[in-house]
Amino acid sequence: MAAVKTLDFYLPDNLNASHPPEKRGIRRDHVRMMVLDRRSGAVSHDHFFHLNHYLEPGDLVILNNSRTIPAVFQAEWLRGPALIAPKIEVRLARRRHDETWEALIVAAPVKIKDRLTFSTGLSATVVSEKQNSPLRVIQFSKKGPDLFNSIYELGEPVRYEYIRHPWSLDYYQTVFASHPGSVEMPSAGRAFSWELLFKLKQQGIGVDFIQLHTGLSYLLDDQWHQKPEENVEEYHIPEQTMERILKTKAAGKKVIAVGTTVVRTLETAARNGILSGMTNLYVHRDFPLKIADGILTGFHEPRASHLDMLSSFITEPHLLHAYEQAIEAGYLWHEFGDMNLII
Known part of the structure; x- marks a missing residue:
């Protein structure tokens, strides 16, 4: 074609x-x-x-x-016990399974096993990378309806530059x-x-x-x-x-x-x-x-x-x-x- x-x-x-x-x-x-x-x-x-x-x-x-869903979040970025950044932006890109999503993490390159803490009740671990893509696969500490409840509680809608x-x-x-x-x-x-x-x-x-x-x-x-x-x-x-x-x-x-x-x-x-x-x-x-x-x-x-x-x-x-x-x-x-x- x-x-x-x-x-x-x-x-x-x-x-x-x-x-x-x-x-x-x-x-x-x-x-x-x-x-x-x-x-x-x-x-x-x-x-x-x-x-x-x-x-x-x-x-x-x-x-x-x-x-x-409100797909934009703020998170703490941790590697092992070390706090890499107190506040980074995470944008959900698409759902893979009940507890795993592809996400755009707006920060210096994160590594597999890095952790993201969204609140006292919700965190996620970076489990894999996507080839030729800035997206990472993250696994949340919750799944199903419990995860969606936390997403609605913590997130904001995606907004592009023309929305002021x-x-x-x-x-x-x-x-x-x-x-x-x-x-x-x-x-x-x-x-x-x-x-x-x-x-x-x-x-x-x-x-x-x-x-x-x-x-x-x-x-x-x-x-x-x-x-x-x-x-x-x-x-x-x-x-x-x-x-x-x-x-x-x-x-x-x-x-x-x-x-x-x-x-x-x-x-x-x-x-x-x-x-x-x-x-x-x-x-x-x-x-x-x-x-x-x-x-x-x-x-x-x-x-x-x-x-x-x-x-x-x-x-x-x-x-x-x-x-x-x-x-x-x-x-x-x-x-x-x-x-x-x-x-």
Whole structure:
């Protein structure tokens, strides 16, 4: 396969949404929405709470109900009895097992057997390194629900440089989030309100859920740029959800994936026939989509691999032209920004 070139464009700083919509004085489902026609590339402008105008009875909307965890911690760093540093930052990257996680430890290189103390009740030991990666595997002193309880008690949400205020974890959740595990919010679902979900169902538009627990996307150093195929994430599709998806497809109706995480999950299952597991699927312009007929997503930054995925729905010239229009019209980017429906 030929290398896929990611799209590049200039994004003005003032279009990086630094505040949640609620802090800008609007409801979460009243953000703007740019609608793209997959075939013609035609662009129209609307608001997200009119999503039902673009769908038909029998269509099926698939959402990711993974719940965002607070994945950034402060810890003491110890080597044997010696205190190396009283306070370093630790970012969880992805869960391996009940008590082991890959983590980014923002400090001088830690060694295997080094210890991290988060509180009197929670510590972790560095058990292995990842090749060609700054990530380390750490084993916590707790596991399962006890570990998640401590994570929620001690951690803070991942925030990138365009977020200038420490918004609480509540702002990084979708209204339907129920399965803890995402290091970064599956943000395409953030704009949904219960009222909008109810309105879709009233019109005969189906709503169902999968889980994909998102990993840490940025390793704080451009030296460690992750390739899409190196981004391994845990997913699960309930059997009854897949049955409903297949019935929708068989009836000639559309399956709309809410977010790149949902596309990745559905297309992984279509390719390997497995409803639960790990995926490193890279969806790009030459990828033959088998399930997703449309995508609802936010706006992605220049050269992001997510743009490669959007190129599997719509041609790159159409996508670039639409993004130029979005910039000119002042749409807002990132998890607190506006929405883009490609259908």
